[in-house]
Amino acid sequence: MSSLKNYSRRRFLTQSGLGLVAFAGMPGFLQAMEGMHGMPKLTPNKASPNFKPDVEFDLFCQSGSVSILSGQQTQVQQYTALLKTGPKETLTNIAGSYLGPLISLQKGQKVRINLYNKLTEPTVTHWHGLHVPANMDGHPQYTIDPGEILVYEFEVLNRAGMNIYHPHPHEATAKQVYHGLAGALFVHDDEEAKLELPAGEYEIPIVIQDRLFDEQNQLIYARNMHDRMTGFYGNRILVNGRPDFQIDVASRAYRLRILNGSTARIYKLGWDDGTPITVIGVDGGLLEQPEVKPYVMLAPGERLDVWADFSGRNEGSQLVMRSLDFSGVLPKMAGRMGGMMHANTLPVGSNYPIFTARITKKVSDSPKLPSQLSKINWHPISATANPDKPLPIGISEGPMAMLLNSRPYKFDDIQDFERIKVNTIQLMEIFHAHGGSGGHGKESAPATEEHGGMGMMGGMKHGNDDQKGSGQSMMGMGHKGGMGMMSGMKHDDDDQKSGGQGMMGMGGGMGGMGGMGMMMTMAHPIHLHGQQFQIVSRSVSADNAADYATVRDGFIESGLKDTVLVMPGEKVRIIKPFQDFKGLFMYHCHNLEHEDMGMMRDFLIE
Structure with missing residues (x-):
């Protein structure tokens, strides 16, 4: 029975590729991806008279043209900047590049950045890696229209490191980054300076x-x-x-x-x-x-x-x-x-x-590599607010859905486990959530009736502890589940038993992905806004071990991260602090096409 099940599944995986291409070309497919929930428009932040900046500069988002390849210039979008107050080394242009200027800041500096939108479309800038207040982080709700100005004011709290600044408008992040809107931001501190690293x-x-x-x-x-x-x-x-x-x-x-x-x-x-x-x-x-x-x-x-x-x-x-x-x-x-x-x-x-x-x-002198670089304040699991129940970040993919914790992005759709107390340290687990629990059991995000994912094989019946679902009918609708093909396939995963019936059915389960979701599983770089986190552990399923062997020696767990690559079949546990600031902080896939397709959520820090 087991070998028959495996053969049937292999045959489906082999034969379904061209069907997916056809499915993706259906007229409703593009509409489904571009008709996501809207984002509120807030009044742009203005300069505060009580904020006295050590560094202030104007940052312009604008169209331009640069020579990249031989021949005709390329039309791009790019950041340019003008320093108003602060050390002259704050801004350094990269000659002949569409990339934004290199921004160099010192820990402890108070910074004001005046963002001017000179594009023909809305935009906002996110300070990827910086620990700043929620209203200074570049959340899409702060997007500004053409001709508007958004003022950022914050103190640099980060230790020395390389960060990024790039757009974060709702459903348009990837396009604007691709067309050139990106730059590097360096923070320096005394600990780094004492090392006298090459400069x-x-x-x-x-x-x-x-x-x-x-x-x-x-x-x-x-x-x-x-x-x-x-x-x-x-x-x-x-x-x-x-x-x-x-x-x-x-x-x-x-x-x-x-x-x-x-x-x-x-x-x-x-x-x-x-x-x-x-x-x-x-x-x-x-x-x-x-x-x-x-x-x-x-x-x-x-x-x-x-x-x-x-x-x-x-x-x-x-x-x-x-x-x-x-x-x-x-x-x-x-x-x-x-x-x-x-x-x-x-x-x-x-x-x-x-x-x-x-x-x-040829030179004879060269600096020596320090044996000790820095001191990191590590948090043990015992210091977390939830050592026995990590917060879940469940990844699921499908031809019409890129989901986190079973849900596409929607503003003001905060789930209970996405509400986090300020000044706490949280244990989290990132995993692939295909089929009922995605192997996460009771610690997973609850499957929801309202937001089943749209994906092939979505009508599969999944078991998640005491949760049960079923798929039914041909191009029919199950119980508020997700759109799917081959929904009637049976699938057993460990002690989870499932069954269903029909093709092109609508079914429930974690993300409604089922077997097609597993066939579409891929690596995702997951980025969490706000403070950097530490990686506690990585584990991968036996089915993915051969592929994992080609990349596993290239991961570094001994430093602080804000983005982590999660391979197919892999679970990554992290410890992340949520200190100092309340408000909305996003977490999402940094495959920016996937972010724009809905693989993004908010944490509400209270």
């Missing part, structure tokens, strides 16, 4: 992005729904907004500040000659001690602080940073479809160059 010309930002161009050098983005289902991928790798990027270095140590600024692409970074990568920091700043890795995984929104020592290398030699071969981050279905979903792209998980370091000068 100035020896500290190099590396912002990695992929883009797709037409014959007139104009950016192509999300031509159809197929381009969004697994995220949008380009066939050109740009670094700091430039193709075929090269840095000229001396034979000494450098500090490379690396950011994955792509909307969806995941990289497995490694030197072409097998030289290990020495990591000294991640999203939330410096590690306590350096870590040496054969390669490092880098998902959208993640950052790396790399000690790159070119000492002993001959003048004229070069070293190439590549993205190395790996597997498992895209749905199995996508591989079977032979690239139909993303024509003309550079295959995800293939081997290709990112940038080249060319040694142009």
Whole structure:
């Protein structure tokens, strides 16, 4: 019986790819994805007369054109800035790039930023990684219309680290980031300064992005729904907004500040000659001690602080940073479809160059790598408010749904477990929630009748402890569940038993995804706004072990994070503080196409 069940499931997975493409092309599909719930419009924040900034600058969102490829200039959207008060090194432009200026701040500074919307569409800017009040975080409800000004005022509370600033308007984040609105923001502090790490010309930002161009050098983005289902991928790798990027270095140590600024692409970074990568920091700043890795995984929104020592290398030699071969981050279905979903792209998980370091000068002196970098204030599980019941972040995917905790994004849709007391530390678990409990049992988010997910095989019957559901009818509607194909398949998962009937039925369960959701399961970089968190543990199912083996040595758990890559079949436990500020703080997939499709939720800190 078991072998028959497995054979039937394999046959369905193999045969359903083309059906999904056809399904995604249905007229109602695009409407379903673009008809999401609206967002309230608040009056833009104004400057407070009682706030005395140490640093103030104007930040403009505007259209422009830059030379990226040979020939015609490319139309982009970009940040520009004008310093009004503060040290001159606060803003540094990247010559010839569409990327926003590098912003450098000091811990403890009071900062005012005047955001001017000079676009023809609404926008707002999020300070990804910064610990700021909710009304200064760039939540989509603070989006401003063309011609409006939004004033941010906050004190820099972060430890030293590399952060990001980018747009966060509802359902338009990916498009605006893709067209150029992004930049790096560095925080510095006394702890970092005492290390005397490479600085100035020896500290190099590396912002990695992929883009797709037409014959007139104009950016192509999300031509159809197929381009969004697994995220949008380009066939050109740009670094700091430039193709075929090269840095000229001396034979000494450098500090490379690396950011994955792509909307969806995941990289497995490694030197072409097998030289290990020495990591000294991640999203939330410096590690306590350096870590040496054969390669490092880098998902959208993640950052790396790399000690790159070119000492002993001959003048004229070069070293190439590549993205190395790996597997498992895209749905199995996508591989079977032979690239139909993303024509003309550079295959995800293939081997290709990112940038080249060319040694142009031989020197004898070089700084030494510190053995101790920083001190991190770790929180034990016993210090959390919920050591025996982690807050769930359940991921589920389908051709018409990208969900967290069984629900698409909707403003003012806070669930009980998404209400968190301020000044508490929370244990959380991120997992793939396909079929009743997604393997999470009683700790999972409750399945809801009102918000079943829309996905193939959505009418499957799922067991989640004492919760039961059933799928029924052909193109019929179950009990307020999710749209689905092949809903009548039976599926047993551990001690969960389920059954249903009919095809193209509507059914319930956690996200209404069932077997199709499991077939579409893919890696998701999950970003939590506000304070950085620590990773407690990672575990992966036996079914995903082979793919996981191609990436597992590239994860770093010894630093503070605000974005974590969760592989198919993986559970990641984290500890996150919610201190100082009340209000709405988002959590979402940083595959930005998925964020715009609804894989986003709010925590309400009370």
